Amino acid sequence: xxxxxxxxxxxxxxxxxxxxxxxxxxxxxxxxxxxxxxxxxxxxxxxxxxxxxxxxxxxxxxxxxxxxxxxxxxxxxxxxxxxxxxxxxxxxxxxxxxxxxxxxxxxxxxxxxxxxxxxxxxxxxxxxxxxxxxxxxxxxxxxxxxxxxxxxxxxxxxxxxxxxxxxxxxxxxxxxxxxxxxxxxxxxxxxxxxxxxxxxxxxxxxxxxxxxxxxxxxxxxxxxxxxxxxxxxxxxxxxxxxxxxxxxxxxxxxxxxxxxxxxxxxxxxxxxxxxxxxxxxxxxxxxxxxxxxxxxxxxxxxxxxxxxxxxxxxxxxxxxxxxxxxxxxxxxxxxxxxxxxxxxxxxxxxxxxxxx
Amino acid sequence: xxxxxxxxxxxxxxxxxxxxxxxxxxxxxxxxxxxxxxxxxxxxxxxxxxxxxxxxxxxxxxxxxxxxxxxxxxxxxxxxxxxxxxxxxxxxxxxxxxxxxxxxxxxxxxxxxxxxxxxxxxxxxxxxxxxxxxxxxxxxxxxxxxxxxxxxxxxxxxxxxxxxxxxxxxxxxxxxxxxxxxxxxxxxxxxxxxxxxxxxxxxxxxxxxxxxxxxxxxxxxxxxxxxxxxxxxxxxxxxxxxxxxxxxxxxxxxxxxxxxxxxxxxxxxxxxxxxxxxxxxxxxxxxxxxxxxxxxxxxxxxxxxxxxxxxxxxxxxxxxxxxxxxxxxxxxxxxxxxxxxxxxxxxxxxxxxxxx
Numbered sequence: 001x002x003x004x005x006x007x008x009x010x011x012x013x014x015x016x017x018x019x020x021x022x023x024x025x026x027x028x029x030x031x032x033x034x035x036x037x038x039x040x041x042x043x044x045x046x047x048x049x050x051x052x053x054x055x056x057x058x059x060x061x062x063x064x065x066x067x068x069x070x071x072x073x074x075x076x077x078x079x080x081x082x083x084x085x086x087x088x089x090x091x092x093x094x095x096x097x098x099x100x101x102x103x104x105x106x107x108x109x110x111x112x113x114x115x116x117x118x119x120x121x122x123x124x125x126x127x128x129x130x131x132x133x134x135x136x137x138x139x140x141x142x143x144x145x146x147x148x149x150x151x152x153x154x155x156x157x158x159x160x161x162x163x164x165x166x167x168x169x170x171x172x173x174x175x176x177x178x179x180x181x182x183x184x185x186x187x188x189x190x191x192x193x194x195x196x197x198x199x200x201x202x203x204x205x206x207x208x209x210x211x212x213x214x215x216x217x218x219x220x221x222x223x224x225x226x227x228x229x230x231x232x233x234x235x236x237x238x239x240x241x242x243x244x245x246x247x248x249x250x251x252x253x254x255x256x257x258x259x260x261x262x263x264x265x266x267x268x269x270x271x272x273x274x275x276x277x278x279x280x281x282x283x284x285x286x287x288x289x290x291x292x293x294x295x296x297x298x299x300x301x302x303x304x305x306x307x308x309x310x311x312x313x314x315x316x317x318x319x320x321x322x323x324x325x326x327x328x329x330x331x332x333x334x335x336x337x338x339x340x341x342x343x344x345x346x347x348x349x350x351x352x353x354x355x356x
Numbered sequence: 357x358x359x360x361x362x363x364x365x366x367x368x369x370x371x372x373x374x375x376x377x378x379x380x381x382x383x384x385x386x387x388x389x390x391x392x393x394x395x396x397x398x399x400x401x402x403x404x405x406x407x408x409x410x411x412x413x414x415x416x417x418x419x420x421x422x423x424x425x426x427x428x429x430x431x432x433x434x435x436x437x438x439x440x441x442x443x444x445x446x447x448x449x450x451x452x453x454x455x456x457x458x459x460x461x462x463x464x465x466x467x468x469x470x471x472x473x474x475x476x477x478x479x480x481x482x483x484x485x486x487x488x489x490x491x492x493x494x495x496x497x498x499x500x501x502x503x504x505x506x507x508x509x510x511x512x513x514x515x516x517x518x519x520x521x522x523x524x525x526x527x528x529x530x531x532x533x534x535x536x537x538x539x540x541x542x543x544x545x546x547x548x549x550x551x552x553x554x555x556x557x558x559x560x561x562x563x564x565x566x567x568x569x570x571x572x573x574x575x576x577x578x579x580x581x582x583x584x585x586x587x588x589x590x591x592x593x594x595x596x597x598x599x600x601x602x603x604x605x606x607x608x609x610x611x612x613x614x615x616x617x618x619x620x621x622x623x624x625x626x627x628x629x630x631x632x633x634x635x636x637x638x639x640x641x642x643x644x645x646x647x648x649x650x651x652x653x654x655x656x657x658x659x660x661x662x663x664x665x666x667x668x669x670x671x672x673x674x675x676x677x678x679x680x681x682x683x684x685x686x687x688x689x690x691x692x693x694x695x696x697x698x699x700x701x702x703x704x705x706x707x708x709x710x711x712x
Contacts, residue, residue, distance in 0.1 A: 164621070164622065165621065166585070168585055168594070168617060168619055168620050169594070169596070169615065169617060169620065171527075171615070175631065177633075177649060222579070222581070223578070223579030223598055225578070225598065225611060227611065229522070229524060229633060238524070238525070238611075240525070240598060240611060240613065242579055242581065242596060242598065255581060255583065255594075255596060257596065257613050257615070259525065259527070259613070261524060261525060261631065263524055263633060264524050264525065264631040264632070264633075264636060265520070265521065265631075265632060265633055265634050265635050265636065265648060265649050266520065266631065266632070266634075266635040266636030266637075266646070266647035266648050266649060266657065267629070267631055267636045267647060267657075268649065268655075268657070273623070275531065275617065275620040275621075275622065275623055276620070276621060276622070277533075277585060277619060277620075277621055278621050278622075279621050279622040280620060280621065280622030280623040281622075290622070291622035291623060292621060292622050293533060293621050293622060293624065299624075301622065301623075301624070
């Protein structure tokens with residue numbers, strides 16, 4: 001990392017990273033602050049901003065209780081960015097604001113962790129890449145928590161060690177029934193109103209794609225369909241795509257199917273079935289099962305289960321942000337990776353004829 | 357049914373149907389004769405034919421033991437077809453012989469039950485349709501046993517009754533690892549040598565397609581891929597296709613994925629996952645599960661399992677053949693249905709660029 005902002009806050013001297021949070025909605029309260037709370041010795045919320053003063057005040061009060069001191073709050077993010085006691089910001093806003101606010105933040109000399117999907121469309125995604133290129137002195141990261149989930153790292157290790165032989169087929173499902181009555185994400189108008197390309201399909205899609213790309217390499221989509229069952233939650237609530245993965249070191253290329261569906265009852269969750277020539281792996285949220293036909297009795301399956309609980313990667317994400325700011329290593333969840341995730345899912349939607 | 361052959365053997369008078377078996381291989385010994393043995397009061401094997409005298413003799417001896425009388429056997433099927441004491445034949449041969457032998461049989465005035473896939477290619481399939489049209493006095497049936505499996509009939513009833521609401525997505529997998537060392541079908545050279553279009557992919561594919569068409573209506577394939585992992589078992593051992601089903605009375609149209617794979621270890625069998633707006637149905641061989649999210653607790657699944665053991669439909673197939681010959685009703689597994697199954701799977705293979 002470059003010198004400017006960086007040397008002021010040398011992590012190795014156990015100083016806190018002073019973090020400004022822009023956006024005090026669901027992502028801040030439910031996903032980010034719980035991770036930050038666990039890293040109190042390394043990170044402190046030093047300012048909070050939300051367009052609604054009530055939400056800003058509420059999150060600031062939570063920070064006050066955490067650190068036993070008063071946390072300034074703003075309704076205008078440029079005021080937060082102007083503060084000297086903010087080294088870095090978490091941009092946790094409706095996606096269509098990601099580019100504008102990130103640009104202001106880096107121009108103000110702040111490191112940035114910006115929520116996924118990276119940008120509202122590919123054009124703004126490319127502008128994000130340009131910002132990263134133009135500001136090598138700053139750490140810019142996409143808050144793609146799936147990149148830090150233990151379950152996928154363990155799965156990658158098992159696949160590389162040949163646990164299931166050559167990969168024959170990958171089937172990845174992200175299934176749920178998202179109803180406005182019971183799910184608060186289904187009530188956020190910038191999601192249901194498609195203020196970013198693809199709405200929920202992109203919102204969930206970048207998670208799936210990032211996990212798949214980390215495990216299997218880049219994906220080339222050969223066929224795709226999108227459709228809508230419940231118009232209450234947006235212009236599309238399902239995507240079905242066929243792909244070929246490029247493979248990675250120790251992991252063979254393979255064909256696969258990706259299915260994202262927000263209107264299914266009875267099944268739910270993130271589930272991957274990876275079929276191989278010597279066994280099959282099922283990743284069901286935080287559980288990995290390896291199934292093998294017994295060699296002497298090909299009709300009999302032997303099964304091994306392992307459980308890898310994680311916090312969905314949020315803590316690892318902040319640890320990576322901190323270590324990148326310390327100059328230890330480039331972040332795993334770079335803007336480039338976030339752009340490729342977005343490009344893949346939007347490419348599938350466009351191939352399906354559902355592009356905006 | 358027409359008068360000619362028919363009145364000679366009026367089933368209502370409890371006479372036996374005198375059945376000639378042409379082809380004394382795996383299908384005859386493992387699949388058909390066990391069903392015929394259970395219908396001894398209605399059906400008798402009256403002659404047997406196989407190119408290899410040894411196999412013909414062996415099956416004739418089995419029939420001898422069954423009925424306590426000597427069963428004539430032949431190595432030339434035209435000799436079997438010339439016999440007066442053969443009312444109907446089961447054509448259980450390598451698929452590329454289906455059309456030629458079926459034509460000879462109907463020209464000899466015999467009812468025909470011919471093994472699936474109906475024909476070696478669509479051109480011969482159309483000739484089969486013509487034979488059916490030209491011989492309304494005879495019953496012609498495809499031995500598609502899946503049409504008679506209890507599990508699919510029960511599933512259809514449950515879907516029609518609204519058990520899972522509107523169908524959102526269908527995922528049908530037929531997965532196994534077929535190794536010549538452990539599976540005798542994998543050693544039949546007319547299958548591995550592709551003496552009929554598609555080899556194993558078609559051989560298994562028509563079963564899947566027939567079950568799907570019975571449940572969901574006709575399938576329109578929008579994208580498909582075929583590939584090969586183990587060249588020992590043929591030019592292709594996997595197919596992946598996306599489709600839209602037309603729907604049936606009480607069953608909504610839906611999108612779906614079909615995956616046939618003969619080179620996967622660890623997972624196996626015929627498994628359908630049918631996702632709906634009010635629940636999901638999993639058909640796992642002879643087990644049907646209905647999963648539902650609880651309405652008050654959307655994160656909790658309620659599950660109901662039912663078990664419908666069957667003999668894979670072989671007995672029902674012969675009962676249908678008998679009742680069609682008695683003139684009770686047209687057979688369920690008609691040549692027309694078998695042709696549509698074949699047309700669907702070969703269409704997918706051709707779309708995938710894997711046509712012969």
